[in-house]
Amino acid sequence: MLTKRIxxxxxxxxxxxxxxxxxxxxxxxxxxxxxxxxxxxxxxDELVFLDITATNEKRKTLIELVEKVAEAINIPFTxxxxxSTVEDVSVLLGAGADKVSINSAAVRNxxxxxxxxxxxGSQCIVVxxxxxxxxxxxxxxxxxxxxxxxxxxxxxIQQAVDLGAGEILLTSMDHDGTKAGFAxxxxxxxxxxxxxxxxxSGGAGNMQHFxxxxxxxxxxxxxxxxxxxxxxxxxxELKTFLKSKNIPxxx
Numbered sequence: 635m636l637t638k639r640i641x642x643x644x645x646x647x648x649x650x651x652x653x654x655x656x657x658x659x660x661x662x663x664x665x666x667x668x669x670x671x672x673x674x675x676x677x678x679d680e681l682v683f684l685d686i687t688a689t690n691e692k693r694k695t696l697i698e699l700v701e702k703v704a705e706a707i708n709i710p711f712t713x714x715x716x717x718s719t720v721e722d723v724s725v726l727l728g729a730g731a732d733k734v735s736i737n738s739a740a741v742r743n744x745x746x747x748x749x750x751x752x753x754x755g756s757q758c759i760v761v762x763x764x765x766x767x768x769x770x771x772x773x774x775x776x777x778x779x780x781x782x783x784x785x786x787x788x789x790x791i792q793q794a795v796d797l798g799a800g801e802i803l804l805t806s807m808d809h810d811g812t813k814a815g816f817a818x819x820x821x822x823x824x825x826x827x828x829x830x831x832x833x834x835s836g837g838a839g840n841m842q843h844f845x846x847x848x849x850x851x852x853x854x855x856x857x858x859x860x861x862x863x864x865x866x867x868x869x870x871e872l873k874t875f876l877k878s879k880n881i882p883x884x885x
Contacts, residue, residue: 637882638848639679639855640869642862646685667702674707676869679884685715697729704730712760720753735803737762738776741783744797751798761799763791766807772820779807795828805835813839818851825852833857841875848881
């Protein structure tokens with residue numbers, strides 16, 4: 635059985651790590667380079683860096699900061715925010731990223747997924763999906779979660795994988811920052827739907843939530859931010875807990 639991955643997420647705004655609730659009320663969570671270094675030393679399996687205002691501000695990801703983080707760590711590193719062209723991917727991989735995460739640009743032009751996957755390989759291309767319940771449907775949102783689309787989450791994820799996405803980063807906006815647990819029902823549905831790894835994001839509040847998303851949600855990896863940034867859970871302790879529950883992790 636493949637080991638389950640624990641992934642801290644650095645949401646970046648104005649060069650600082652921030653964290654909010656339901657994508658709102660952002661507060662400072664520290665220096666991204668220092669946090670990245672700590673997480674790599676603590677045994678994080680990967681690191682995700684999301685420049686959360688790049689799309690809304692119509693600018694590219696902060697390349698210099700990406701370079702500094704890449705120099706500070708020795709674990710796989712995914713970067714997202716404002717990525718819309720094959721050239722953007724090339725620049726970020728050159729700056730030290732191992733994978734890129736695309737969201738709004740993929741919704742705007744789904745073929746960009748295929749172009750990026752053809753150029754760099756599916757293993758480099760993570761499609762991030764921000765999903766919120768609207769009525770009885772799961773609806774994709776873009777621009778940092780601020781703009782609802784007409785796309786249903788399940789259908790969009792299937793399309794993204796068909797076009798070459800090598801991984802799905804699924805964030806439940808309803809669960810984000812609530813610390814009430816991941817959206818395991820939706821995650822389980824998606825995990826059965828597609829044949830690529832699915833990363834759970836949004837809602838981690840305690841160690842049991844990680845156990846639940848790996849068992850009930852069928853997630854391949856779990857991403858969290860504030861509980862790591864504010865030292866509510868340590869990665870070594872989390873991995874020891876998961877091992878005690880017979881969930882395979884790299885220690």
